[in-house]
Amino acid sequence: MARFHGVRRLDGGGVRVRLSHREREALRSLPDQLRPLLTGEQDVDTPQGPLRDRLFPRGYDDPLAEMEYRELVGSSLVDERVAALDEFARTLESGDDKRLWWTLELDADEAAAWLSAVNDARLTLGMLLGIESEGQWEGGPDPEDPTSVMMFYLGWLEEELVHALMGGLGGDAGAGPAAAGQ
Numbered sequence: 715m716a717r718f719h720g721v722r723r724l725d726g727g728g729v730r731v732r733l734s735h736r737e738r739e740a741l742r743s744l745p746d747q748l749r750p751l752l753t754g755e756q757d758v759d760t761p762q763g764p765l766r767d768r769l770f771p772r773g774y775d776d777p778l779a780e781m782e783y784r785e786l787v788g789s790s791l792v793d794e795r796v797a798a799l800d801e802f803a804r805t806l807e808s809g810d811d812k813r814l815w816w817t818l819e820l821d822a823d824e825a826a827a828w829l830s831a832v833n834d835a836r837l838t839l840g841m842l843l844g845i846e847s848e849g850q851w852e853g854g855p856d857p858e859d860p861t862s863v864m865m866f867y868l869g870w871l872e873e874e875l876v877h878a879l880m881g882g883l884g885g886d887a888g889a890g891p892a893a894a895g896q
Contacts, residue, residue, distance in 0.1 A: 718732055723879070724819065728822055729820050729878045731817065735811070735814075735816055738809075745831070749796065752834065753796060760844065761846075794830075798830035835868055836865055836869055839864060839868065
């Protein structure tokens with residue numbers, strides 16, 4: 715098997731994740747930081763407003779329709795995201811630890827949980843950095859700012875996951891570096 719770094723699609727819809735030990739440790743720090751934001755135990759004011767408002771945006775502009783929507787969905791939005799975060803945390807504790815690499819195989823549901831957790835973390839970091847548009851990010855990360863570097867890394871990982879998960883859909887969806895065996 716060719717060595718690769720990133721995420722590769724497996725037969726059956728799952729993925730294989732291969733990361734450095736440092737990357738795994740950085741990811742392991744995310745659940746404890748995200749959980750209080752998702753559950754409402756903590757909120758952070760950002761230049762764009764409360765972070766929780768961005769994590770759980772309004773469904774309707776009309777206040778009455780929004781109230782009905784929130785009553786209908788109840789805590790299910792929070793519960794689903796926390797469950798995905800818990801699955802992400804659980805899987806980070808398994809896998810194979812070799813000299814230079816940590817490798818993990820995820821089924822499709824576990825990969826979807828990873829995608830959810832990575833997306834929530836990236837969204838959170840973008841809000842904390844005050845990023846409102848893609849244009850603000852064109853210059854890439856500030857190498858002196860760990861938050862910026864982590865957001866850039868999570869963007870790469872999210873793209874790897876999406877490409878691997880879409881690999882079975884045809885076209886060039888899985889044509890990223892990980893899919894090419896690099």
